[in-house]
Amino acid sequence: MPVNPPEATEMESSVNIQTFLAFLLALTAGLLLAVLVLPSWLPNLAFSLGGDAPKVFWYLARATAFASLSLLWVSMALGLGISNKMARLWPGAPAAFAIHEYVNLLGIAFAVFHALILLGDHYIGFTLAQILMPFSTASYRPLWVGVGQLGFYVWLLVTLSFYVRPRIGQKTWRAIHYASFAMYLMGLFHGIFSGTDSGVDWVQKFYWLSAGSLLFLLMYRILASAMDKLFPQKPQPRPVPAARPVPAATAVPTTPSQSSLTQG
Numbered sequence: 159m160p161v162n163p164p165e166a167t168e169m170e171s172s173v174n175i176q177t178f179l180a181f182l183l184a185l186t187a188g189l190l191l192a193v194l195v196l197p198s199w200l201p202n203l204a205f206s207l208g209g210d211a212p213k214v215f216w217y218l219a220r221a222t223a224f225a226s227l228s229l230l231w232v233s234m235a236l237g238l239g240i241s242n243k244m245a246r247l248w249p250g251a252p253a254a255f256a257i258h259e260y261v262n263l264l265g266i267a268f269a270v271f272h273a274l275i276l277l278g279d280h281y282i283g284f285t286l287a288q289i290l291m292p293f294s295t296a297s298y299r300p301l302w303v304g305v306g307q308l309g310f311y312v313w314l315l316v317t318l319s320f321y322v323r324p325r326i327g328q329k330t331w332r333a334i335h336y337a338s339f340a341m342y343l344m345g346l347f348h349g350i351f352s353g354t355d356s357g358v359d360w361v362q363k364f365y366w367l368s369a370g371s372l373l374f375l376l377m378y379r380i381l382a383s384a385m386d387k388l389f390p391q392k393p394q395p396r397p398v399p400a401a402r403p404v405p406a407a408t409a410v411p412t413t414p415s416q417s418s419l420t421q422g
């Protein structure tokens with residue numbers, strides 16, 4: 159008999175968030191070391207990365223920018239797929255939920271890389287304080303870079319709220335989770351208006367495809383929940399977990415003859 163899978167909000171995390179935060183910390187420390195300390199420590203290595211004004215940091219910032227936005231896109235698509243129940247068809251709600259969580263965390267790691275690697279780009283000349291403080295990058299498009307910075311903090315908030323859900327309660331968690339739409343739009347408009355590649359053909363197609371597909375999934379979700387309200391379905395019963403068989407070794411002997419058999 160088909161059975162209703164647990165609601166997405168009832169599913170449990172499959173990630174150890176402490177380990178992920180330790181990973182983010184290590185990534186940040188490693189990047190700061192590579193970008194700030196290595197050039198003075200090993201000038202020849204830094205020079206070999208691209209001369210005295212290495213462009214490699216700028217290329218890395220742009221590549222990881224698209225990686226981060228793509229992962230956010232996939233994560234949002236999976237989240238919408240879970241809530242509009244499309245994910246039950248493929249890849250299945252529990253798998254979609256686990257991928258949604260992993261891809262989201264990976265996107266954050268790429269966003270951290272994208273922002274911090276800019277420290278090595280001497281043309282743009284950001285300081286660490288400017289990277290951390292929204293709207294402070296006076297030397298380069300402060301408004302749209304600021305929107306990206308703000309979007310990143312909202313992204314962190316939305317993600318961390320999931321791990322403290324039992325403490326903040328379902329209602330508050332849900333309200334915070336809705337901010338993911340704003341956070342995606344901030345990342346998108348930040349990319350469009352502060353990126354150097356926005357005029358490139360494939361980049362424009364990427365932005366349209368990303369935003370268009372999410373809009374489609376959102377519309378589908380709104381229609382699906384309207385249909386659910388108009389034509390409510392009978393809830394399917396949850397399966398009763400089968401009783402576990404008692405292992406033979408721990409079974410209590412019932413007769414003296416059985417007892418003597420097991421003792422050899």
Ligand code: HEM
Binds near residue numbers: 269272307310348
């Ligand atoms: C954390 C704070 C952030 C800072 C300081 C920052 C900074 C920047 C800067 C300076 C640029 C222009 C680079 C260039 O093309 O020359 C840029 C572009 C971009 N950023 Fe961010 N960003 C941040 C967060 C994010 C986040 C969270 C996302 C994704 C969700 C993102 C996605 C992008 C994209 C797609 C571009 C366009 C790249 C291009 O056109 O080559 N950024 N960012």
